[in-house]
Amino acid sequence: MKGVNKTMINVGALTAKSKRLWDTSSMFIIFIILFIMLSLFVPYFLTVRNMIGLGLSVSMVGMVACTMLFCLASGDFDLSVENIVAFSGVTAAAVINSTGNVTLGIIIGMIAGGMIGLFNGLIIAKAGINALITTLAMSQIVRGLAFIVSGGQAQSIGNAGFFGLGNGLFLGVPNPIWITAICFVIFTVLIKSTTYGKNTLAIGGNQEAARLAGIHVDRIKIIIFTMQGFMAGFAGVVLASRMTSGQPNTSQGFSLDVISACVLGGVSLSGGVAPIMGAIVGVLIMGTVQNAMNLMNIPTFYQYIVRGAILLMAVMIDQFKQSNKKA
Amino acid sequence: MEQVLEFASVCKSFPGVQALSDISMQVCRGEVRGLIGENGAGKSTLLKVLSGAYQPTSGRITIAGKEREILSTRDGLEAGIAVIYQELYLVPEMTVAENLLLGHMPTRRSGLIDVQKMYDTAKAQLTYILEDIDPNTKIKELPIAQRQMIEIAKALLHNASIIAFDEPTSSLSDKETQRLFKIIAALRDEGKAIIYVSHRMEELFEVCDSVTVFRDGKTIETFREMAAVTPDMLVQRMVGRDIKDIYHYYARPIGEEVLKLEGFTGPGVPTPVSFSAKRGEILGFFGLVGAGRTELMKLLFGAEKKHTGRIHLNGKEVVINAPMDAIELGIAFLPEDRKNEGIIPIRSVEENINLSARRKHVKGKFFLDVRWEAQNALEFIKKLSIKTPSKDQLIMNLSGGNQQKVILARWLSEKTSIIVMDEPTRGIDVGTKNEIYSLMYKLTEEGKTILCVSSELPEIMGISDRVAVMRDGCIVDILQRDQLDKERILTLALPDRHKSTIHNSNERGE
Ligand SMILES: Nc1ncnc2c1ncn2[C@@H]1O[C@H](COP(=O)(O)OP(=O)(O)OP(=O)(O)O)[C@@H](O)[C@H]1O
Ligand SMILES: [Mg+2]
Numbered sequence: 001m002k003g004v005n006k007t008m009i010n011v012g013a014l015t016a017k018s019k020r021l022w023d024t025s026s027m028f029i030i031f032i033i034l035f036i037m038l039s040l041f042v043p044y045f046l047t048v049r050n051m052i053g054l055g056l057s058v059s060m061v062g063m064v065a066c067t068m069l070f071c072l073a074s075g076d077f078d079l080s081v082e083n084i085v086a087f088s089g090v091t092a093a094a095v096i097n098s099t100g101n102v103t104l105g106i107i108i109g110m111i112a113g114g115m116i117g118l119f120n121g122l123i124i125a126k127a128g129i130n131a132l133i134t135t136l137a138m139s140q141i142v143r144g145l146a147f148i149v150s151g152g153q154a155q156s157i158g159n160a161g162f163f164g165l166g167n168g169l170f171l172g173v174p175n176p177i178w179i180t181a182i183c184f185v186i187f188t189v190l191i192k193s194t195t196y197g198k199n200t201l202a203i204g205g206n207q208e209a210a211r212l213a214g215i216h217v218d219r220i221k222i223i224i225f226t227m228q229g230f231m232a233g234f235a236g237v238v239l240a241s242r243m244t245s246g247q248p249n250t251s252q253g254f255s256l257d258v259i260s261a262c263v264l265g266g267v268s269l270s271g272g273v274a275p276i277m278g279a280i281v282g283v284l285i286m287g288t289v290q291n292a293m294n295l296m297n298i299p300t301f302y303q304y305i306v307r308g309a310i311l312l313m314a315v316m317i318d319q320f321k322q323s324n325k326k327a
Numbered sequence: 328m329e330q331v332l333e334f335a336s337v338c339k340s341f342p343g344v345q346a347l348s349d350i351s352m353q354v355c356r357g358e359v360r361g362l363i364g365e366n367g368a369g370k371s372t373l374l375k376v377l378s379g380a381y382q383p384t385s386g387r388i389t390i391a392g393k394e395r396e397i398l399s400t401r402d403g404l405e406a407g408i409a410v411i412y413q414e415l416y417l418v419p420e421m422t423v424a425e426n427l428l429l430g431h432m433p434t435r436r437s438g439l440i441d442v443q444k445m446y447d448t449a450k451a452q453l454t455y456i457l458e459d460i461d462p463n464t465k466i467k468e469l470p471i472a473q474r475q476m477i478e479i480a481k482a483l484l485h486n487a488s489i490i491a492f493d494e495p496t497s498s499l500s501d502k503e504t505q506r507l508f509k510i511i512a513a514l515r516d517e518g519k520a521i522i523y524v525s526h527r528m529e530e531l532f533e534v535c536d537s538v539t540v541f542r543d544g545k546t547i548e549t550f551r552e553m554a555a556v557t558p559d560m561l562v563q564r565m566v567g568r569d570i571k572d573i574y575h576y577y578a579r580p581i582g583e584e585v586l587k588l589e590g591f592t593g594p595g596v597p598t599p600v601s602f603s604a605k606r607g608e609i610l611g612f613f614g615l616v617g618a619g620r621t622e623l624m625k626l627l628f629g630a631e632k633k634h635t636g637r638i639h640l641n642g643k644e645v646v647i648n649a650p651m652d653a654i655e656l657g658i659a660f661l662p663e664d665r666k667n668e669g670i671i672p673i674r675s676v677e678e679n680i681n682l683s684a685r686r687k688h689v690k691g692k693f694f695l696d697v698r699w700e701a702q703n704a705l706e707f708i709k710k711l712s713i714k715t716p717s718k719d720q721l722i723m724n725l726s727g728g729n730q731q732k733v734i735l736a737r738w739l740s741e742k743t744s745i746i747v748m749d750e751p752t753r754g755i756d757v758g759t760k761n762e763i764y765s766l767m768y769k770l771t772e773e774g775k776t777i778l779c780v781s782s783e784l785p786e787i788m789g790i791s792d793r794v795a796v797m798r799d800g801c802i803v804d805i806l807q808r809d810q811l812d813k814e815r816i817l818t819l820a821l822p823d824r825h826k827s828t829i830h831n832s833n834e835r836g837e
Contacts, residue, residue, distance in 0.1 A: 205671035
């Protein structure tokens with residue numbers, strides 16, 4: 001009897017190990033397989049030019065995914081980031097065009113985003129309104145602001161000094177990719193080794209317990225949304241730089257791209273867990289699929305369907321993992 | 328007697344944990360079988376295997392002479408099994424009636440819910456458990472004890488032949504407990520087989536016909552006659568050593584007044600309440616459910632907004648508007664409702680322990696001190712003998728009592744001068760209780776003050792230096808240790824209008 005039990009424990013531990021490996025790196029394995037397949041079968045996929053293009057396209061989602069990760073970890077959503085991207089882009093463009101000062105434009109663009117985030121945070125934390133509803137309402141307002149600031153039209157920017165931010169290279173790699181990489185490093189440290197990260201996870205796991213443990217729940221929520229706003233604002237400025245103009249109707253559907261990338265990487269929508277490595281892989285998978293579809297000339301209409309399907313798949317994977325954990 | 332339930336060498340393992348390693352026992356019709364064992368011994372796991380919530384890794388379950396595989400809780404229901412779990416599973420936003428009939432709501436021919444029938448069925452069931460609640464009340468408006476009674480009513484609705492209770496009284500006060508015992512006695516007389524899990528020794532001797540001792544996932548011994556056992560024997564079998572006096576109270580030096588509350592009112596505390604506590608003292612709070620003990624503590628801690636009231640700490644007036652204010656002033660609060668207010672289920676044991684105290688152990692105001700985090704967690708896992716495969720195990724995978732210890736560890740990690748404990752030993756086994764009391768005495772000897780709320784009268788009488796008795800949101804009297812007397816405390820705690828209802832229900836039950 002004893003021997004039987006021993007082996008049973010061992011088998012249990014072994015399957016547990018492989019299960020954990022699958023839990024943490026399933027998406028990474030899928031990404032590697034996907035990448036190899038695409039390299040083999042899609043012409044021009046594995047070229048330096050395409051790789052840089054791919055890096056550029058994921059850099060936007062990647063940056064904002066860093067802060068969205070915190071938002072999701074705390075059990076909330078932010079649907080307004082796509083509109084903040086547009087709003088801060090046109091704001092930066094307007095400031096640069098009227099003052100000629102690039103630095104000022106960048107800073108004001110970011111602050112514009114940060115203010116929206118702060119506002120989101122205040123409403124959610126202080127008035128206790130559901131984040132989904134707050135940011136949904138805010139996204140309408142902000143899109144409206146973007147159109148008002150730009151007069152409804154793309155604002156092309158005259159000052160070429162601004163374009164370096166989004167189009168410049170460092171060691172042969174475009175700046176936005178570097179920026180995204182740095183963001184990921186910073187936010188990995190934040191979530192893993194600071195009280196801020198741990199408290200965010202605690203709030204997502206059980207808000208009332210966190211409050212009774214003396215965690216400043218309101219303050220942390222406000223910080224989360226403000227950072228989210230700043231980051232989206234920054235992404236908006238970088239995008240404006242890349243496009244050499246501020247566009248009021250850019251980035252539609254971007255918020256859900258970011259969220260689906262996070263969920264794809266194993267971030268739970270009910271809060272409390274935030275595997276940042278997973279989020280990186282999620283961002284890469286989303287970007288790679290999009291890039292390959294472009295290379296294969298799949299019409300945009302169909303790309304929407306694929307994007308939706310991926311989001312659905314992501315949520316289903318989340319669900320599957322949750323129910324697996326319970327059993 | 329006719330045997331209706333048999334477990335034969337039942338085993339259950341989880342990744343890295345052997346929860347049940349050899350369970351064999353039989354239960355008969357009309358028998359109330361007690362289960363007792365240390366935290367994490369596998370009692371709840373066995374009940375979940377019985378109900379179909381878990382599948383056993385090996386072993387056989389025989390019900391009414393037939394070997395059965397219970398693959399889901401639905402199967403369990405069909406096999407005539409009802410389990411009242413340790414944790415509550417009610418939907419707070421739904422009404423009592425809806426919760427009772429969840430999944431089995433009566434419908435009209437049109438397919439719509441038959442609201443009247445649902446109401447009547449719920450009302451009848453509530454009357455059966457002697458609970459006087461409007462079925463249309465939302466669960467979230469009820470205190471935890473009444474929720475527990477609703478959970479029991481729900482389980483009894485399906486006329487099961489095997490009924491298992493997992494620590495049903497841990498959130499009940501004496502009054503409800505007595506009512507529950509009457510219900511259990513009635514069920515036994517109807518010929519049901521009943522399994523009753525509890526850490527409270529007196530209860531086992533009160534309701535059970537026989538008792539089985541668990542240790543480390545095994546059935547150690549079954550005593551067929553309660554007359555043939557003593558509490559000491561059970562404790563000995565359970566923890567493997569003798570515990571003479573579980574409370575082992577001893578007089579300690581008591582200092583000057585450190586905490587003074589004046590004129591406190593707020594939700595659940597309608598009339599102004601004042602009291603004070605001294606350095607090195609354990610001040611017990613006793614009262615029936617709804618007496619306002621938890622509410623008063625929450626006001627003190629700033630978890631609920633008070634309407635009026637002033638707090639003096641060490642002679643100075645202080646302002647407490649939120650939990651963090653209280654914590655900064657050196658006041659800790661161990662909440663009563665472990666599931667909703669205590670644990671962060673999907674985080675590890677380590678993180679749950681360090682949740683609050685870590686802010687005092689950061690590097691550069693911001694960065695985690697990884698060494699301290701691990702050290703502190705390991706220290707308390709050892710000190711409170713928390714049963715977990717590692718400090719990284721998710722707390723939701725721990726047994727109920729071990730979760731409680733983790734939350735206790737969270738507050739013991741704090742350098743506080745006043746510790747408010749709301750039901751600190753709820754669901755904790757005798758051996759560990761004994762250790763926790765020692766720890767409480769030691770803390771007070773270090774100059775801390777403990778306010779301890781408990782619904783267990785023996786516990787309150789056993790460990791308190793003074794006892795504040797509460798009734799209807801007021802402190803009716805504060806008794807010195809030498810004045811403590813069971814009858815006297817109960818008389819004080821019992822509201823006048825209830826004295827007659829208790830009497831009535833007694834008559835009805837007999
Ligand atoms: N879902 C799970 N995953 C992993 N381990 C588990 C799970 N459920 C229970 N365990 C482990 O199984 C063991 C037995 O737990 P169980 O809840 O049955 O104990 P118990 O006897 O009911 O204790 P208590 O008196 O504290 O309620 C414990 O070590 C616990 O950590
Ligand atoms: Mg249990």
